[in-house]
Every structure is written in structure tokens, then in C-alpha cells.
Amino acid sequence: MTTYNELAGLRVNYVSSDPTLNTGNEGQVWYNSTSGTLKSLVQLKAWSSASNMGTARYNLGGAGIQTAGLAFGGSRFPMPPNPRTNATEEYSGYTWSAGGNLSASIAGNFGFGTQTAAVSAAGDSGTPPSAFLISTEEYDGSTWTAGNNMTTPGRRNGDAVGILTAGVAFGGNLFPGAFTNATEEYDGTNWTAGGNLTTAREGFSAAGTQTAALGAGGNNGSDVSNVEEYDGSTWTTVTSLPAVRGAGSGSGIQTNALVFAGSGIATSLQYDGTNWVTAPSMATARGGLASAQSGTAAAALGFGGYVPATGAVANTEEFNSTIFSPATGAWASGGNLGTARYYLGAAGTQTAGLAFGGGPPATASTEEYNGATWSPGGNLGTARYLLAGAGIQTAGLAFGGTTGVNTAATEEYDGSTWSPGGNMGTARYNLAGCGLQTAALAFGGRTTVVVANTEEYDGSAWTSGGNLGTARRQFAGAGIQTAGLAFGGESPPNTGATEEYARSAWTAGSSLNVVRFNLAGCGLQTAALAFGGGTPSVTGATELYDGTVWTSAPPMTTARRLPGCGTQTAGLGFGGFTTAAVATTEEWSGPQTTATASTLTTS
Secondary structure (H helix, E strand, C coil): CCCHHHHHCCCCEEECCCCCCCHHHCCCEEEECCCCEEEECEEEEEEEEECCCCCCCECCEEEEECCEEEEECCECCCCCCCCEECCEEEECCCCEEECCCCCCCEECCEEEEECCEEEEECCECCCCCCCECCCEEEECCCCEEEECCCCCCCEECCEEEEECCEEEEECCEECCCEECCCEEEECCCCEEECCCCCCCCECCEEEEECCEEEEECCECCCECCCEEEECCCCEEECCCCCCCCCCCEEEEECCEEEEEEECCEEEEEEECCCCEEEECCCCCCCECCEECCCCCCCEEEEECCEECCCEECCCEEEEEEEEECCCCCEEEEECCCCCCCECCEEEECCCCEEEECCECCCECCEEEECCCCEEECCCCCCCEECCEEEEECCEEEEECCECCCECCCEEEECCCCEEECCCCCCCCECCEEEEECCEEEEECCECCCECCCEEEECCCCEEECCCCCCCCECCEEEEECCEEEEECCECCCECCCEEEEECCEEEEECCCCCCCECCEEEEECCEEEEECCECCCECCCEEEECCCCEEEECCCCCCCECCEEECCCEEEEECCECCCECCCEEEEECCCCCCCCEEEEEC
16 A cells, blocks of 8 residues: 555654644644544635626726725726726725725826725826826825825836835836836835835736835736845845736735736735745636735735726635635534424524424424423424524524415514514525524525525514525525525525625625535534535535635534534534434534644544
């Protein structure tokens, strides 16, 4: 049999305890002699699509971080008469919304800072001979105001990094077409000259701070692979990119940076201060995009750009890199329900669960779980099945379902008794839900057809929210009202689609690895658990969601269609259907941190 030494050229480390888990352990394998297990650590990296900007554009300015980004200026070519724009948009981590406009429509402007303290400098107004600007504007989160001019000749398409009170701008293109190596530093009031770049060029992928900046690639008549580092006074040539790259973007710091896209390419590279390694590619190949310049290499945001076949685009993508164990966690048996049933509602936690309704035929039965056994609770006022639930054991919420006839009924549980709440706007069954008794979310399901409707509950009344992108039934939900998660189900056909809810809008996430319906879900939008379901045969498949991707985990002991509750690290699954109704309960113990060793085998 081939050994690990023969495969990897390395011997497995023999240790009495796991090492401190961080990115330095990624890909390593070791044997823990205390637990008798062989372990490893993997790092999950991926780009995922996010909401589009309102204005498609390229050669724009960018600032902020992944969850609070800022886009301003840019070119809308080929839209006449003036293709440039002064539009500003703010990114919440979910959607873009309009901010205060720049005083002038410009493209190729330098951008840096945060969403509430940003700088836009230089750029091209499109009106020769004074098209290339030296002007500066500062943004306070709502309004742009004029700052002092740059000291060098007007330029465009350079790059900049830093914060409002400590920024650095470098390179660019001078009117009518020469390239510059000039560097200027900004202190929040004035620009002063810094050390010149070794190679004059435009269209960098940049990262870092005023005293530790990185400029990678670019163009000085053709794309280049040159990389330079700035220490606050001098630029130094360092390891070149593996291939030429111009008109890209970047995120992170000088010793841990990510560069991505450019000149119609989608590839990404990570830099550790010495070497470049390949990272996952973006979904859309493009140049002239911007980034949240204050973002990190593990949480980047890229937006806008130019695609030769289509022109300016509004596409936004998020990059996330997480140390995570795909094989961590296990299911264990819990106490059986008093009544075997399926199509029931669920709420609560692993040690304080709530099961209610179910059938067919429809039942009003409620049971409470204490972490070991189930005991009877107060009956629902309306017996029903295929309903949804939210909340906790002492403040639960039941809504929708069918009694044989669709119902919009909502009931609230106080730990002993159900009482009527406000009816839903749409009577339906096979829906999903999440949130709390006073802030719940109901979505999807079936009336006479499969629907995408979303409703929000405030503790007394339901109001309409944004529709799901994929109408579906028999699916799962997780999260809270302002950050919900929908996954799996049947449209038909069966789907693995995941959607995230924020600000009354759903956006697409990564698909489940196992496409299925009648599955259970729990946890948060950025830390969810999916388990069980039908493919159409019953499955015990378990998956973990980190806000970006789903990762496979050990399956349930009993494959079935079922409901569930709890968190990603402490889930509860109960009842359901195998070939008949069952009463079995299982408890999930999942990863306790995002850096957990994967057990490969036990000896």
C-alpha cells in the first residue's frame, strides 16, 4: 500500500496534542497520540456572487470593507453623451444603495478609505484638454466635499490605499497618454510627494497601507508582471506575478494580499510577502473593476468592471477564505418523541426544543425537549401539518400549514399555552420560517401552486417582504428575520439552491452539495446546519454553511425527512419519515471554532 511519505514526500508528525490551528497549518497532517487519531486541516476559499450595483461601470473608485463597501465615479461606456458618472453607491454586505453624488462625473479616479471616510482623487472628466484632474473629494457617509488638490499633473487609472488621514496614491496615466511613477501621500488635508515607483505604469492591483503598500502588475503600453512594495518613503521591487496582469484589483495588506481579475481575466492570486500562489477565480472575467480597498485577503469585495463582450458591468463578488473542518462533528441518539409523526413544526434549541403539529392526519399535539426526554406541552389551537415554526421553547411561533385546507393561522406559545397571533397574508403549507416570536420570517410554500412570497412578523401582524428568487416548497430555513437563509426544497424539480435575506431582498448563495427536499435546517445565515431530507430516497446527509459555501459533514444515524432546530454546533433533529412516521431524536455536536482539525481515520 502506498504510504503518506511516498505520496507527499513527508512523514506524518507524531504529537501528543493538536497544534495551534491557523492558516499556517493548512494542508498539514499529523497524528495525535493522546486521542489516537490522524488529523489534518483544510482551508476553504471561494468567490460568491452578490447583489449587482445599480449603475454598471468600470474604471471607478472603491473604498471600505466587504460588509461596508463604497463605489464612486467610473465610466458607463458605451452610453452617450458623457459616459462618465458621479454616482456613489454603498454596500451593506448584502445590497447596494444610493449614496451622495460626487461633484463631478469622472472615471479613472483614485479611491481609498472607509465607507464613512473615503477619498476620491484625480481621474478623467472626459473634457480635454483639462480632462485629467488633480482635484480631491472627501466622503463622510452621505456627502462629498472638496479637499486640497494633488501636487502632480492631472492623471487617471493609478491606484491608492490607506485611510482618509493616511493614504498613498501612485502611478497612473498623464494627459495625453504618458505613464507616471509619481507617488503622493495624503494626511487628510494636504498631499505631499512620496518616493517614485521603479516602473511607471497604470492599472495596478493594489493593497496595504500608506507605510506598507503593494502595487502588483499594471500596464505601461502592455500588461506587466512587476510588483513593488512601499515602506512609506521608498518603492522596492519584489517577486513578480506569475503572469502579466493589468487593470485588476486587490485587497489585504502587504504581507497577506489578494489580487484578482484584470484585462479580461478572472484569476486570483494570494501573496504572503514573498511568494504568489493561485486562489479561486472570480465568476466574471473583467478588467477595470474596483475593490473595497480596506478589505482583507480573507474577505475581499470586487465590483463593476468591463467585459469586452458586454461592456460595463454591475457584477459584485465576495471572496472568503476560512479555516474549517469539513469532517468535524457527530450525531448521537436522544430521547424519542412521545408521538411518532412527520410534517411537524419545530422551534427552540438542542436542550430546549419544541415539536408541534404534524400528520397526516392533522394533530395539535405539542412536545417539549429538555436535552434528554420529551414531555407533553399545550396543544395548538388549530391542528395542522406541513406548517413552519420559529422562536424558542418558551416563546414559540407556529404559522401556516394545512388542516386539509390551507391555513394562514399563526399561534404564539408561552411555554405552556398556544394563543392566536395575527394571520399571515397568504394561506399556505410546505413553507419555511426562521427568527423569533416577535421578529419572524415566513417564505415560500404552496397555495395551489408553489410560491415565492415572503412575510415578516413583528409579534402581532405579518407584512410583505421581498420574494424568493426561486419559488419552492418542502425546504428549510435558518437565521433571523433580518438575516435569513433558505435552502433546498422542490420547485419542482428538486433544488439545492441557497438564498440569503437582508433588507427585504433575497440574494443567491452557494448550492447544497446534496440536492434534496423535506430537509431540516437551523443556525444562522453565516453558520447554518442542513440535515436529512429526500433525494427522493431518504438521506441523512449533513452539511455546514459558513456564509459562503456548504461543506459535507458526518451523516445522521437515521436517514429521513424531518424538521429540526438549534444551532450549527448544537442541532436537534426529531420525528419525520423513513418508510413510515418515526419518533427518533438525534443531537448534533458540531465544530466549536472555525479552526478545527479533521479526523481522517482512527486507530
